[in-house]
Amino acid sequence: MSEGANRIVTPMRRVRGLGAARSGTGHFWHQRLTGVAGIPLSIALIVIVMALMGRNHAAVIQILGSPIVAVIMLLFILNTCYHMWIGMQEIIVDYVHEDKRKFMALMGNTFFVFAVGFTCAFAILKLSFGV
């Protein structure tokens, strides 16, 4: 990391620190952040699912709609969706090299994550606010 004259990165580029992909280490860091958050949230999800699996519909909607459970579920959904959005993008850019297919896959990834995330979140909110 010398300040040699053969360095082709301009000072402004170096300060921004975004690298060749122009997005820096943002995704790398966010994947760790959501990964760490995912540990307690996934354990909570397993406990909630285990507590609800054998119960009837009335009990399930009452528990899923209760504030603490609903907030934990919403946090799990948000955190997981962002985590899997970045993760699948990484898988796609690793294996799909042809531009058209790559961008279609990346778009499909985004659509899938938003559709699944909003479906889960809407269901929880509906159970929480009733109707």
Next chain:
Amino acid sequence: MAELEAQGAAGARRPRPLSPHLQIYKPMLTMTMSIVHRITGAALYFGMLLLAWWLIAAASGPNAYATFQAFIGSFIGELILFGYTWALVHHMFGGIRHLIFDTLHGFEPAEREMLALTNLIGSIAVTLAIWGIGYLMAGGAR
């Protein structure tokens, strides 16, 4: 350079040399765990559809929920849920392993073998424990 041009002139399109890739290496536990981490991640990605179905069914009403329960209570449903549990636990342990690597620890040969083995055995043990407790809580086969 002259050699390259001569080749080009002859029109013989020889495939470019490739650097050695995965298939020439002996499969090892650490590389297997690496790809399994990615595979479980991809499986959990599509597994979120099951969570979405569960929650939407609960929000839709008793009939929709009964349909979901019939599926998840079937052999196929339980098999998928069992696989989902293992994938989640394995991916979680694999993630913790990667967080340890991020602190620049666990790279010695014995350490990384131990971590990979702990990841695998731990995920299987915890999955079995979760299902054991689940069956006890539900009072045996529901």
